[in-house]
Amino acid sequence: xxxxxxxxxxxxxxxxxxxxxxxxxxxxxxxxxxxxxxxxxxxxxxxxxxxxxxxxxxxxxxxxxxxxxxxxxxxxxxxxxxxxxxxxxxxxxxxxxxxxxxxxxxxxxxxxxxxxxxxxxxxxxxxxxxxxxxxxxxxxxxxxxxxxxxxxxxxxxxxxxxxxxxxxxxxxxxxxxxxxxxxxxxxxxxxxxxxxxxxxxxxxxxxxxxxxxxxxxxxxxxxxxxxxxxxxxxxxxxxxxxxxxxxxxxxxxxxxxxxxxxxxxxxxxxxxxxxxxxxxxxxxxxxxxxxxxxxxxxxxxxxxxxxxxxxxxxxxxxxxxxxxxxxxxxxxxxxxxxxxxxxxxxxxxxxxxxxxxxxxxxxxxxxxxxxxxxxxxxxxxxxxxxxxxxxxxxxxxxxxxxxxxxxxxxxxxxxxxxxxxxxxxxxxxxxxxxxxxxxxxxxxxxxxxxxxxxxxxxxxxxxxxxxxxxxxxxxxxxxxxxxxxxxxxx
Amino acid sequence: xxxxxxxxxxxxxxxxxxxxxxxxxxxxxxxxxxxxxxxxxxxxxxxxxxxxxxxxxxxxxxxxxxxxxxxxxxxxxxxxxxxxxxxxxxxxxxxxxxxxxxxxxxxxxxxxxxxxxxxxxxxxxxxxxxxxxxxxxxxxxxxxxxxxxxxxxxxxxxxxxxxxxxxxxxxxxxxxxxxxxxxxxxxxxxxxxxxxxxxxxxxxxxxxxxxxxxxxxxxxxxxxxxxxxxxxxxxxxxxxxxxxxxxxxxxxxxxxxxxxxxxxxxxxxxxxxxxxxxxxxxxxxxxxxxxxxxxxxxxxxxxxxxxxxxxxxxxxxxxxxxxxxxxxxxxxxxxxxxxxxxxxxxxxxxxxxxxxxxxxxxxxxxxxxxxxxxxxxxxxxxxxxxxxxxxxxxxxxxxxxxxxxxxxxxxxxxxxxxxxxxxxxxxxxxxxxxxxxxxxxxxxxxxxxxxxxxxxxxxxxxxxxxxxxxxxxxxxxxxxxxxxxxx
Ligand SMILES: [Zn+2]
Numbered sequence: 009x010x011x012x013x014x015x016x017x018x019x020x021x022x023x024x025x026x027x028x029x030x031x032x033x034x035x036x037x038x039x040x041x042x043x044x045x046x047x048x049x050x051x052x053x054x055x056x057x058x059x060x061x062x063x064x065x066x067x068x069x070x071x072x073x074x075x076x077x078x079x080x081x082x083x084x085x086x087x088x089x090x091x092x093x094x095x096x097x098x099x100x101x102x103x104x105x106x107x108x109x110x111x112x113x114x115x116x117x118x119x120x121x122x123x124x125x126x127x128x129x130x131x132x133x134x135x136x137x138x139x140x141x142x143x144x145x146x147x148x149x150x151x152x153x154x155x156x157x158x159x160x161x162x163x164x165x166x167x168x169x170x171x172x173x174x175x176x177x178x179x180x181x182x183x184x185x186x187x188x189x190x191x192x193x194x195x196x197x198x199x200x201x202x203x204x205x206x207x208x209x210x211x212x213x214x215x216x217x218x219x220x221x222x223x224x225x226x227x228x229x230x231x232x233x234x235x236x237x238x239x240x241x242x243x244x245x246x247x248x249x250x251x252x253x254x255x256x257x258x259x260x261x262x263x264x265x266x267x268x269x270x271x272x273x274x275x276x277x278x279x280x281x282x283x284x285x286x287x288x289x290x291x292x293x294x295x296x297x298x299x300x301x302x303x304x305x306x307x308x309x310x311x312x313x314x315x316x317x318x319x320x321x322x323x324x325x326x327x328x329x330x331x332x333x334x335x336x337x338x339x340x341x342x343x344x345x346x347x348x349x350x351x352x353x354x355x356x357x358x359x360x361x362x363x364x365x366x367x368x369x370x371x372x373x374x375x376x377x378x379x380x381x382x383x384x385x386x387x388x389x390x391x392x393x394x395x396x397x398x399x400x401x402x403x404x405x406x407x408x409x410x411x412x413x414x415x416x417x418x419x420x421x422x423x424x425x426x427x428x429x430x431x432x433x434x435x436x437x438x439x440x441x442x443x444x445x446x447x448x449x450x451x452x453x454x455x456x457x458x459x460x461x462x463x464x465x466x467x468x469x470x471x472x473x474x475x476x477x478x479x480x481x482x483x484x485x486x487x488x489x490x491x492x493x494x495x496x497x498x
Numbered sequence: 499x500x501x502x503x504x505x506x507x508x509x510x511x512x513x514x515x516x517x518x519x520x521x522x523x524x525x526x527x528x529x530x531x532x533x534x535x536x537x538x539x540x541x542x543x544x545x546x547x548x549x550x551x552x553x554x555x556x557x558x559x560x561x562x563x564x565x566x567x568x569x570x571x572x573x574x575x576x577x578x579x580x581x582x583x584x585x586x587x588x589x590x591x592x593x594x595x596x597x598x599x600x601x602x603x604x605x606x607x608x609x610x611x612x613x614x615x616x617x618x619x620x621x622x623x624x625x626x627x628x629x630x631x632x633x634x635x636x637x638x639x640x641x642x643x644x645x646x647x648x649x650x651x652x653x654x655x656x657x658x659x660x661x662x663x664x665x666x667x668x669x670x671x672x673x674x675x676x677x678x679x680x681x682x683x684x685x686x687x688x689x690x691x692x693x694x695x696x697x698x699x700x701x702x703x704x705x706x707x708x709x710x711x712x713x714x715x716x717x718x719x720x721x722x723x724x725x726x727x728x729x730x731x732x733x734x735x736x737x738x739x740x741x742x743x744x745x746x747x748x749x750x751x752x753x754x755x756x757x758x759x760x761x762x763x764x765x766x767x768x769x770x771x772x773x774x775x776x777x778x779x780x781x782x783x784x785x786x787x788x789x790x791x792x793x794x795x796x797x798x799x800x801x802x803x804x805x806x807x808x809x810x811x812x813x814x815x816x817x818x819x820x821x822x823x824x825x826x827x828x829x830x831x832x833x834x835x836x837x838x839x840x841x842x843x844x845x846x847x848x849x850x851x852x853x854x855x856x857x858x859x860x861x862x863x864x865x866x867x868x869x870x871x872x873x874x875x876x877x878x879x880x881x882x883x884x885x886x887x888x889x890x891x892x893x894x895x896x897x898x899x900x901x902x903x904x905x906x907x908x909x910x911x912x913x914x915x916x917x918x919x920x921x922x923x924x925x926x927x928x929x930x931x932x933x934x935x936x937x938x939x940x941x942x943x944x945x946x947x948x949x950x951x952x953x954x955x956x957x958x959x960x961x962x963x964x965x966x967x968x969x970x971x972x973x974x975x976x977x978x979x980x981x982x983x984x985x
Contacts, residue, residue, distance in 0.1 A: 097547075109547065110545070111540050111548075209549050215782075216782035217782035244549060246550070246551055325779060328777075329581055329779070332583070332589065333544050333546070335583065337588075338544070339545070353583055376581075376777040376779050378777070381777075381779070
């Protein structure tokens with residue numbers, strides 16, 4: 009029995025019932041990595057020996073009848089934006105290439121406590137700034153469906169790793185679509201939980217009020233399993249939500265039960281900006297829901313047109329401050345021969361930060377500058393409130409909103425690198441969920457004329473992940489798009 | 499020169515280190531004198547991914563101080579990032595409070611030299627985290643010690659209401675007394691718990707008009723002496739500069755100066771106020787703080803009578819001298835002890851004398867608080883009552899108090915043990931007086947004739963009686979008998 013075609017839910021059951029040993033699963037994982045990683049380039053670092061040792065330990069404990077965690081023996085990849093006390097934590101940046109964190113992020117601790125086997129850390133756009141993973145300062149990741157195309161970003165490494173069956177599940181982070189968009193491009197499931205659902209402690213910050221950690225898997229159930237492990241309040245993150253206010257559910261429990269009374273909201277005018285093939289796939293998905301008994305209602309989202317502008321002010325403002333600490337003084341890259349301490353700052357940053365990161369730091373610094381604050385940052389916050397209001401109003405008439413994840417399927421490597429604005433416009437469907445703080449999921453819903461995956465996005469109100477997952481599962485259960493594989497995996 | 503007059507105008511910014519158990523946004527303990535970078539963690543090191551968590555105790559201490567300074571405590575406050583690059587600031591931003599400080603529109607009463615008090619307005623009180631320290635001890639590089647990084651600081655800004663160096667000093671001293679009283683800071687100057695930055699200028703009147711000199715801010719003063727001296731120096735320097743150049747206050751000509759403690763001069767650091775753009779914005783890692791009425795009430799219940807009010811009350815209510823009242827109220831445990839002794843029935847002046855002449859002296863010698871000497875306020879009250887009743891003399895009472903500290907015994911037992919009980923039995927004493935009068939005819943003569951030796955002679959006779967009783971005669975009773983017999 010090969011573990012490679014099993015989902016995480018199936019694999020953990022096979023390991024727990026000793027039909028497959030974790031050691032075998034991990035060996036197969038690394039065999040697959042050896043075979044495909046030279047082409048895919050999903051990982052920045054791999055932990056072969058450590059993973060094997062952990063797998064042996066899990067097998068031993070299962071054999072001894074000891075209790076094990078929810079991900080016991082399952083290989084997992086994590087985006088290199090999460091601090092780990094083992095290996096480097098680079099954020100895809102040369103400035104942190106040699107940075108070894110002295111602590112584990114809360115999400116990492118939770119994975120380890122669940123007895124997951126972390127096999128490696130995945131590539132990403134530098135400091136999660138990008139939509140194609142082309143902004144990585146360290147390595148190049150391609151889309152397993154078409155190696156001349158981008159995997160999406162910024163969590164491109166995690167999405168590509170799951171799509172290429174290098175591991176069944178992975179963690180990413182989503183600030184403006186960085187989980188959902190690469191999931192869509194790579195034909196896997198990607199979930200961005202509600203802001204505050206998963207602790208950000210140890211997640212290297214890009215836009216702190218928008219960042220959220222979430223899972224990738226090949227199925228909705230795998231995303232639910234991962235969310236079960238990482239969700240919950242954390243005293244170390246003041247913005248993680250008190251569970252007395254928003255209890256954490258067992259997201260796997262009842263996931264196969266269809267939602268009986270379901271009203272799905274659609275904003276046709278807003279969706280019209282997507283490519284023909286994308287629109288067709290979304291329309292087909294809506295038909296499917298309608299046939300399953302759902303009511304489709306039209307909603308108005310009048311302020312979503314301003315979402316990109318507001319997002320790129322707020323995210324970059326926060327980033328300009330969050331990234332100020334990478335200065336060559338305390339850790340990370342330091343310019344070899346500074347004339348004075350000011351040069352330690354300016355040259356270290358000049359030499360080790362990439363173009364896109366510099367661009368966003370400049371944008372954010374400008375937006376926060378005295379005299380511009382009100383016109384940019386403050387106005388963006390007001391727009392953000394209006395967008396929140398749009399969702400509140402929409403959710404009065406519907407239970408979930410369906411829209412594309414991205415206006416296109418995966419584009420060619422290099423196609424947009426010289427046109428940052430064009431790249432930013434690709435985030436149109438994903439960033440409003442971050443601005444509103446609500447959960448969103450991307451589920452495979454078709455292949456375009458170039459055999460490239462299309463993603464269906466479902467959004468629900470804050471902290472309703474259980475319902476979101478059930479609605480997504482309704483679609484998945486009725487289709488077989490999630491079983492499609494890229495050619496390189498056949 | 500005689501046709502010129504001027505007024506000194508000073509506002510003060512004070513940073514007070516709070517004595518919380520842990521730092522402002524992490525669980526590192528506060529440190530002083532530890533090995534460099536021994537009290538640090540991912541949060542106060544500003545490591546990637548680390549997040550701050552607000553220290554509730556620091557907020558409560560700040561609220562308490564704001565209330566004591568008669569401020570309005572904001573029902574809603576938040577944390578803002580103040581951005582600037584400096585090696586001792588690991589995140590290159592400081593978490594502070596910008597447009598919604600915890601407290602505002604308060605005032606502090608300060609004592610003046612003429613015994614009056616003056617009200618100085620407080621503009622704002624807010625909380626922030628301290629930076630680390632840059633060390634320039636070796637070669638062509640510097641080192642950074644981040645033990646201090648993240649220590650909670652209370653920033654207090656006054657209005658420019660002070661008009662002399664001594665007033666500024668009085669405010670600083672009073673503030674130190676208040677924060678110690680409240681228990682929110684140790685207020686230890688040697689450990690840098692209080693740092694001052696005065697803004698100084700002059701309002702000059704001359705027949706040709708009124709002028710304001712450019713404001714000078716003196717940075718980072720950490721002693722009362724440096725604070726007072728630097729202002730006095732600035733006053734003279736600004737006056738001289740005005741007379742010489744006629745320069746007056748204009749937009750942007752505020753200067754920043756440092757204090758040279760050796761030469762006792764201020765030194766120019768920045769000619770013009772730099773157009774600092776700190777790019778303040780709300781810290782997205784921290785949630786805003788809502789100070790509910792219940793919370794405010796709970797904090798308010800921890801407020802105590804402030805030292806200056808207490809000192810004034812001791813003078814008016816108990817008839818103590820201003821000096822004694824100041825001594826008793828300097829430290830809160832001392833004043834509390836004093837008041838407990840009064841509650842146990844001690845007479846204020848008597849208890850005051852016992853505490854100031856013996857108790858505090860012994861406490862100083864032991865290097866502890868009065869309250870830590872092991873004395874019971876009730877025991878001190880009993881002793882005061884014995885002295886008032888003439889059971890023991892004032893001198894004997896002091897001796898007994900010393901023994902109380904040493905042995906822990908009750909004053910009555912010690913008076914017996916040490917043979918210090920006075921004889922007040924008039925019948926017994928009368929015999930001894932008669933005996934003394936018979937033995938000292940000349941002295942009796944001097945008293946009765948009312949000669950100029952009269953007073954001295956009477957004192958001599960009294961002394962003889964006391965001596966004959968080995969010091970146990972109550973001088974008051976003896977005196978009465980003498981008066982009667984020598985009429
Ligand atoms: Zn710390």
